[in-house]
Amino acid sequence: MTKKERATFVINTLNEYYPEIPIPLDHKDAYTLLIAVLLSAQCTDVRVNQITPLLFAKADNPYDMVKLSVEEIREIIRPCGLSPMKSKGIYGLSQLLIEEHNGEVPQSFEALERLPAVGHKTASVVMSQAFGVPAFPVDTHIHRLMYRWNLSDGKNVQQTEKDAKAIFPKELWNDLHLQIIWYGREYSPARGWDLEKDIITKTIGRKSVLNEYYEKTSR
Numbered sequence: 476m477t478k479k480e481r482a483t484f485v486i487n488t489l490n491e492y493y494p495e496i497p498i499p500l501d502h503k504d505a506y507t508l509l510i511a512v513l514l515s516a517q518c519t520d521v522r523v524n525q526i527t528p529l530l531f532a533k534a535d536n537p538y539d540m541v542k543l544s545v546e547e548i549r550e551i552i553r554p555c556g557l558s559p560m561k562s563k564g565i566y567g568l569s570q571l572l573i574e575e576h577n578g579e580v581p582q583s584f585e586a587l588e589r590l591p592a593v594g595h596k597t598a599s600v601v602m603s604q605a606f607g608v609p610a611f612p613v614d615t616h617i618h619r620l621m622y623r624w625n626l627s628d629g630k631n632v633q634q635t636e637k638d639a640k641a642i643f644p645k646e647l648w649n650d651l652h653l654q655i656i657w658y659g660r661e662y663s664p665a666r667g668w669d670l671e672k673d674i675i676t677k678t679i680g681r682k683s684v685l686n687e688y689y690e691k692t693s694r
Contacts, residue, residue, distance in 0.1 A: 481624060481679040482642045488675050489654040496653045498604060501527060505580035505605035506572075507535055509587075512597045513564055518555040526555055537569035537578045564592020582606050596632070609648045611639045616659030617652060623663065625681040 476484065499520040502508035507527065514523045530551045534540040540548070549562035568590040572578055580601065581587055587598035599612035613621075613632045617639070622629030627638035643651055663673045670677055670688050677685075 476679055478626065478642060481626060484679055485624060485626075485655075485675060486643070486647065486651065489651065489658060493654045493657055496650055497657070499653070499656065500524065502605075503535070505601060506537065507531055508605050509568070509580055509593070509597070509601050510565055512600045513568075513592055514552060514555045514561060516561070517557060522555060526552055537572040540565060540569040541573065561592065567591035568593060580605065582608070584610075603649045603652070607649065609645045611636050611643075611648045611652050613639065613652075614656060615665070616656045616663075619665060620655055620659050620663055620676075623676045623680055623684050625679065625684075 500508065500511040500515060501524045502511050510530070511523055511527050514526065530548070533547075533551070534543055543566075545562045545566045548565050549558045552558050552561055552565075555561065571590055572580065576586070582602070584595070584598050584602060587593055587601060588595060596612045596614065599610040602608040603610040603612060611617075613636045618627075618629065618632050618635045621627035621635045621639060626642055627635045629635065639652075640648070658675065663676055668688070670680075670685075670692075
């Protein structure tokens with residue numbers, strides 16, 4: 476298969492598996508999504524979804540968030556890990572939203588990435604899921620699968636994002652990045668991977684990845 480044919484196979488298979496695409500992080504608006512995505516760094520979405528209701532019960536907007544101290548925020552979000560950095564980020568970005576954006580989450584990559592603790596991936600998720608702007612946020616699942624599927628060389632997430640945007644139609648980016656995440660979690664995980672259940676990798680996978688898998692499992 477050519478790269479284009481592999482990409483088409485990925486799109487068609489994912490549409491069969493995920494005609495309805497669940498949103499991984501619970502949120503009600505751009506601000507609560509921004510906070511949830513920030514909390515999800517090195518933390519599972521399940522855990523984030525357990526913690527955000529506790530935080531949002533006290534503060535679900537920047538004005539209420541800055542009434543809490545960094546320590547109070549940190550105490551609530553501690554189970555998500557990296558709480559010292561994340562609590563400062565949440566407080567700092569809430570302050571900046573009030574000072575520079577009238578308490579609203581800005582609708583541009585540049586403005587989002589200027590906020591404390593907000594990197595390109597977080598900005599991409601917000602632009603995509605809150606504002607419907609085409610973006611392709613690359614997480615560990617997408618990075619792994621793009622390499623397994625021989626659609627990217629896996630050098631770094633920046634290259635993977637560039638390759639994904641080049642090969643997949645722009646109007647599909649917002650759905651596709653979520654579909655790949657769900658597929659990666661359910662059928663093509665990093666650990667405990669069963670190739671027999673992973674129809675996409677089994678069909679179009681990179682030869683070296685398949686050979687390595689078969690070597691490991693035949694031992």
